[in-house]
Amino acid sequence: DVKVTQSSRYLVKRTGEKVFLECVQDMDHENMFWYRQDPGLGLRLIYFSYDVKMKEKGDIPEGYSVSREKKERFSLILESASTNQTSMYLCASSFTTAGARRTEQYFGPGTRLTVT
């Protein structure tokens, strides 16, 4: 079974702090994603990566950055946390088939971040 783990289930930070959310997958997937999940808004893509040291902006990248130094690890960074970044953060991974099709995503348990 694919396993996607996230470093924390719950996190409380203060406004202005730098926050690191870590995600690790154990299935050698090429593709990794960060989403935030808010009630009534579904999942919104923050950043994604299709290879080591590669990153692409998603739909809501403002206030976030990412790092992918190793294939299995994808970090989300909140440079200066703000209260409107209070949310559930989900990491996901997927692989690319021989026909260059990216498959379904496998999700981690999520990190519920509260910024006070």
Place this chain on the structure above:
Amino acid sequence: AQSVSQHNHHVILSEAASLELGCNYSYGGTVNLFWYVQYPGQHLQLLLKYFSGDPLVKGIKGFEAEFIKSKFSFNLRKPSVQWSDTAEYFCASYNTNAGKSTFGDGTTLTVKP
């Protein structure tokens, strides 16, 4: 921009009722389509997917979905729901040109015993 629209935010059914959750996507090119489910307190997981071929796809736990290209739709169905189907359901499309997925807002299904 690519978008996915789910018709209902909250659906309440009694056990044994039939279910249909609507999903429409906006992109006219090649898309891969998915339904994911999130049971209370659990990870998001895949219910079913459509890439090509037979437009009627079957997933886990008796769910199925039909891809209708002319209507840009991918509705989820189950003939008889159970209390254990209570969950949030997300439709998603993957745009092969843009290289990213878009999720709908989700539909919360409550099944009353």
